[in-house]
Amino acid sequence: MSIKPMIWDDSVLRMLDQRVLPAKETWLELKTSDEVVNAIKTMAVRGAPAIGVAAAYGMALAAKNGEGREDAGARLTASRPTAVNLFWAIDRIKSLPTWNFDAVLSEARAIEEEDLAMNHAIGRNGADLISEGWNILTVCNTGSLATAGHGTAFGVIHTAHDDGKRIHVYSCETRPRQQGLRLTAWELLREGIPFHSIADGAAASMMRAGKIDCVIAGADRIAANGDSANKIGTYSLAVLAKHHGIPFFIAAPSSTFDLRLASGDLIPIEDRDAAELTHIEGVRVAPEGTQVFNPAFDVTPGDLIDAIITENGVYHRPYAF
Amino acid sequence: MSIKPMIWDDSVLRMLDQRVLPAKETWLELKTSDEVVNAIKTMAVRGAPAIGVAAAYGMALAAKNGEGREDAGARLTASRPTAVNLFWAIDRIKSLPTWNFDAVLSEARAIEEEDLAMNHAIGRNGADLISEGWNILTVCNTGSLATAGHGTAFGVIHTAHDDGKRIHVYSCETRPRQQGLRLTAWELLREGIPFHSIADGAAASMMRAGKIDCVIAGADRIAANGDSANKIGTYSLAVLAKHHGIPFFIAAPSSTFDLRLASGDLIPIEDRDAAELTHIEGVRVAPEGTQVFNPAFDVTPGDLIDAIITENGVYHRPYAF
Numbered sequence: 001m002s003i004k005p006m007i008w009d010d011s012v013l014r015m016l017d018q019r020v021l022p023a024k025e026t027w028l029e030l031k032t033s034d035e036v037v038n039a040i041k042t043m044a045v046r047g048a049p050a051i052g053v054a055a056a057y058g059m060a061l062a063a064k065n066g067e068g069r070e071d072a073g074a075r076l077t078a079s080r081p082t083a084v085n086l087f088w089a090i091d092r093i094k095s096l097p098t099w100n101f102d103a104v105l106s107e108a109r110a111i112e113e114e115d116l117a118m119n120h121a122i123g124r125n126g127a128d129l130i131s132e133g134w135n136i137l138t139v140c141n142t143g144s145l146a147t148a149g150h151g152t153a154f155g156v157i158h159t160a161h162d163d164g165k166r167i168h169v170y171s172c173e174t175r176p177r178q179q180g181l182r183l184t185a186w187e188l189l190r191e192g193i194p195f196h197s198i199a200d201g202a203a204a205s206m207m208r209a210g211k212i213d214c215v216i217a218g219a220d221r222i223a224a225n226g227d228s229a230n231k232i233g234t235y236s237l238a239v240l241a242k243h244h245g246i247p248f249f250i251a252a253p254s255s256t257f258d259l260r261l262a263s264g265d266l267i268p269i270e271d272r273d274a275a276e277l278t279h280i281e282g283v284r285v286a287p288e289g290t291q292v293f294n295p296a297f298d299v300t301p302g303d304l305i306d307a308i309i310t311e312n313g314v315y316h317r318p319y320a321f
Numbered sequence: 322m323s324i325k326p327m328i329w330d331d332s333v334l335r336m337l338d339q340r341v342l343p344a345k346e347t348w349l350e351l352k353t354s355d356e357v358v359n360a361i362k363t364m365a366v367r368g369a370p371a372i373g374v375a376a377a378y379g380m381a382l383a384a385k386n387g388e389g390r391e392d393a394g395a396r397l398t399a400s401r402p403t404a405v406n407l408f409w410a411i412d413r414i415k416s417l418p419t420w421n422f423d424a425v426l427s428e429a430r431a432i433e434e435e436d437l438a439m440n441h442a443i444g445r446n447g448a449d450l451i452s453e454g455w456n457i458l459t460v461c462n463t464g465s466l467a468t469a470g471h472g473t474a475f476g477v478i479h480t481a482h483d484d485g486k487r488i489h490v491y492s493c494e495t496r497p498r499q500q501g502l503r504l505t506a507w508e509l510l511r512e513g514i515p516f517h518s519i520a521d522g523a524a525a526s527m528m529r530a531g532k533i534d535c536v537i538a539g540a541d542r543i544a545a546n547g548d549s550a551n552k553i554g555t556y557s558l559a560v561l562a563k564h565h566g567i568p569f570f571i572a573a574p575s576s577t578f579d580l581r582l583a584s585g586d587l588i589p590i591e592d593r594d595a596a597e598l599t600h601i602e603g604v605r606v607a608p609e610g611t612q613v614f615n616p617a618f619d620v621t622p623g624d625l626i627d628a629i630i631t632e633n634g635v636y637h638r639p640y641a642f
Contacts, residue, residue, distance in 0.1 A: 022608035139522075170614070173598065175496055175520040178606060181598065185611045196614040197607060199496040199598060201460075201521045201554020205619035208556065233522020235529065239564045240557060277494065277502065277520060280601045285499060286518060287343035290506045293491070293517040298526035 003144035003187060005050050006057065008109065011064060013057045017044045018145055022186040033062035033072045040079040040086070043177070047146020048220040048256055049115050052085030056108035059093040063104040069094060081268045082229055082297050083220040084258040115148035118253040119155045121311035126156030126216070126251050129307060129314065132165050134213035137203060139172040140231035141183035142218035142251070153216040153251040154187065156309060161193045169195035170212065172203060174231060176276040176294060200233050207244040215241045217300075219252040219308075226302025226319030227264025228252075232295055238304040250300070251309040257321055264299035272296045324465035324508060326371050327378065329430065332385060334378045338365045339466055343507040354383035354393045361400040361407075364498065368467020369541040369577055370436050373406030377429035380414040384425040390415060402589045403550055403618050404541040405579040436469035439574040440476040442632035447477030447537070447572050450628060450635065453486050455534035458524060460493040461552035462504035463539035463572070474537040474572040475508065477630060482514045490516035491533065493524060495552060497597040497615060521554050528565040536562045538621075540573040540629075547623025547640030548585025549573075556619040563625050571621070572630040578642055585620035593617045 006015040013030040019042065020026050028044060030036050036058030039045050045054045055076045062072030073090045080086060089111050096103050130136065136157055140146075143154035150158055160167050169188060174180035181197050188195045198206065206212050215237050219228040228234075228250045241248040261267060274292035278284060286292075308315040315321065327336040334351040340363065341347050349365060351357050357379030360366050366375045376397045383393030394411045401407060410432050417424050451457065457478055461467075464475035471479055481488050490509060495501035502518050509516045519527065527533050536558050540549040549555075549571045562569040582588060595613035599605060607613075629636040636642065 023605070172522075173496060175494060175522060181607045181611070186608045189608055189610050196612050197598060198614050199521070199553060201493075201496060201552075201557055202614065202616060202619070204557035204560055205553065205616065206614070208619075231522075232520060232526065236522055236525035236557065236561060239525055240560055243560045243564065277518060281604045281606070283602045283604075284344070285602070286502045287507045287510055289510050290502070291517050293519050293523065293527070295523060295526065298523070298529075 002149060003190065004149055005045055005145045006054060008057055013061065015039055015045055015054070018046060018183060019044055022182055031061065032065060033058045033067060033076060036061060037075050037079045047141060048083035048085045048218065049147040049152065049253060050145065051080060051083055052089035052255060053112045053115055053148050055086050056089045056093055056111045059090060060101065060105040060108045063099055063101040069099040081270045085255045088255045112148045115253060116150060118311035119147050119150040119152060122152055122251050122253065122309055123150060123155035123159030125314050126249065126309040127159040127163055129249065130156065130160040130165060130167060130214070135168045135170060135211055137170045137172065137212045137215045137237065138184065139180060139217050139234055139237060140174045141179040141187070143184060143187040145183050145187065146218065152218040152253065154184065156216055156251050157193065158191060161191065169193060170206060171195050171197050172200050172233065173197060174233060175200055203237055204240045207240055207246055212246055214247045214249060216249045216251060219250050219256050220297055221267050222252060222257045222308065223261040223264045223267060224259045224321065225263050226305055226308060226317065227299050228305060229264060229267045229269065229297045229299050232298050235298040235300045238300040242304050247306040248304060249307045249309055250305050254310055254312060259321060264301065267299055270296040323470060324511065325470055326366055326466045327375060329378055334382065336360055336366055336375070339367060339504060340365055343503055352382065353386060354379045354388060354397060357382060358396050358400045368462060369404035369406045369539065370468040370473065370574060371466065372401060372404055373410035373576060374433045374436060374469050376407050377410045377414055377432045380411060381422065381426040381429045384420055384422040390420040402591045406576045409576045433469045436574060437471060439632035440468050440471040440473060443473055443572050443574065443630055444471060444476035444480030446635050447570065447630040448480040448484055450570065451477065451481040451486060451488060451535070456489050456491060456532055458491045458493065458533045458536045458558065459505065460501060460538050460555055460558060461495045462500040462508070464505060464508040466504050466508065467539065473539045473574065475505065477537055477572050478514065479512060482512065490514060491527060492516050492518050493521050493554065494518060495554060496521055524558055525561045528561055528567055533567055535568045535570060537570045537572060540571050540577050541618055542588050543573060543578045543629065544582040544585045544588060545580045545642065546584050547626055547629060547638065548620050549626060550585060550588045550590065550618045550620050553616055553619050556621045559621040559625040568627040569625060570628045570630055571626050575631055575633060580642060585622065588620055591617040
């Protein structure tokens with residue numbers, strides 16, 4: 001039942017290809033750090049904690065193949081710019097006393113196991129904020145696929161459901177890449193959690209109609225003042241939640257915090273390829289010549305976030321971690 | 322250059338099939354009122370003013386084919402529930418003194434010509450609200466395709482551009498049916514108006530970054546207090562515009578007003594098929610078993626609308642028409 005987005009298997013990183021879910025369950029077999037870089041860049045694996053784990057195993061493959069530690073670290077670091085868990089995991093591996101396959105693999109396994117444990121703790125801490133009968137709005141995919149398992153925002157939903165609370169989820173599609181419609185729906189179906197998928201633009205009128213009791217999202221990087229970068233559209237939901245008096249929560253492990261940054265204005269936001277919007281399943285839907293602005297993330301100011309749920313507990317405004 | 326979504330051609334209503342734009346320019350040849358009903362239901366023609374015009378020509382086909390006036394009117398009335406222009410056009414035809422093909426066709430032509438003239442007047446009235454150099458956010462398609470020509474919200478953009486104002490448009494994709502990404506982009510390219518398409522979820526962060534100077538949307542029905550039903554996601558943009566201090570405008574002809582309704586709470590909102598969200602280009606993207614909530618429209622309260630632009634002038638809060 002438990003979903004894992006990647007499995008270390010002898011000397012190969014087996015990775016569930018999230019680009020083709022839910023239509024196909026295809027497992028990639030990655031044998032070099034460059035293959036891991038490519039998997040992160042092309043989003044075969046995505047989700048801030050999951051790319052941290054993938055990068056750690058990428059370092060293990062680099063050590064195994066006799067690559068230089070700095071070189072492998074630099075290539076993996078350059079794979080995506082916004083999620084800080086990626087850099088955190090690479091730095092952790094790089095700071096090992098020796099550049100040795102067994103040691104690196106052991107640390108990568110530890111990063112994976114700790115992430116899973118953190119997500120269960122996040123779920124436990126967050127579930128106490130969720131009341132019986134609530135309709136919970138979420139965005140993107142923050143489930144097992146986005147982490148080492150259980151999930152962050154999804155982990156809170158997961159734990160509340162496991163606690164026997166009657167909850168119902170509204171899952172935003174999350175254009176352009178539709179992680180909500182494709183991946184979160186897939187996980188919710190597997191877990192047997194009741195839900196409806198909605199278009200991103202439908203969230204506001206559902207709030208106005210009193211159909212949403214809280215919003216919960218993940219994060220790719222959290223600055224020292226609580227400003228949180230997450231999937232494009234998250235900030236929109238935070239403003240809408242504020243307007244409608246609905247609590248807005250962020251759930252993330254401590255590896256997501258970047259306390260060197262005073263505010264979210266300093267978080268680099270990745271612009272992705274126009275084809276993510278103009279093409280679907282390889283078919284062009286926009287007319288030839290259409291220019292696109294396609295930021296992958298936005299930043300929600302801490303003052304719109306009612307609680308930040310971590311493995312260490314629940315933080316409230318004003319944020320000081 | 323001028324785009325027309327339908328052309329009466331001898332005894333046939335030729336209609337540009339908007340379901341396959343921009344990939345294909347296919348003209349349907351409609352010869353019965355039932356074919357018009359089907360074209361409206363399946364959204365071969367869409368946009369509140371355009372479906373009003375289509376229904377009027379549907380009545381002409383009914384008269385030509387010897388169908389009963391009440392029966393044809395009832396079938397066309399039942400084709401879609403939210404846009405009031407549809408009922409307005411049918412009622413106007415039904416109130417003709419005789420049920421006679423030449424008279425009905427003449428009235429349908431008048432409805433079409435008046436709509437085109439109203440849109441030019443809307444464009445003129447609205448363009449005065451648009452300043453040189455503005456970045457204008459819009460949603461769905463409100464252009465020539467949605468009307469008898471020139472457009473409503475798009476008509477304002479159109480006229481401002483024709484006036485020589487340096488403007489730039491951000492066009493929201495408008496899931497689920499992507500009228501912004503498919504149709505508005507197609508019209509903007511044809512008119513040579515500079516634009517970028519964006520995911521619906523990206524609007525908020527663009528407002529926060531100061532990249533949006535105003536939002537302008539169409540309407541499918543406007544109640545006596547200014548509450549305006551329009552494409553799902555419009556209300557979201559209105560809340561976001563308010564939060565960021567950005568003016569939010571509605572542009573619509575007087576045929577869109579339903580002054581019998583005291584407020585927008587009384588406007589029926591159409592729920593459409595789940596497949597609009599779960600499938601794209603006929604390909605399933607959501608997992609089997611995904612349930613969907615898919616309202617086609619939302620209602621923006623009048624108190625979030627800074628101006629309602631009509632052919633008769635520009636109205637401001639508090640609304641009294």
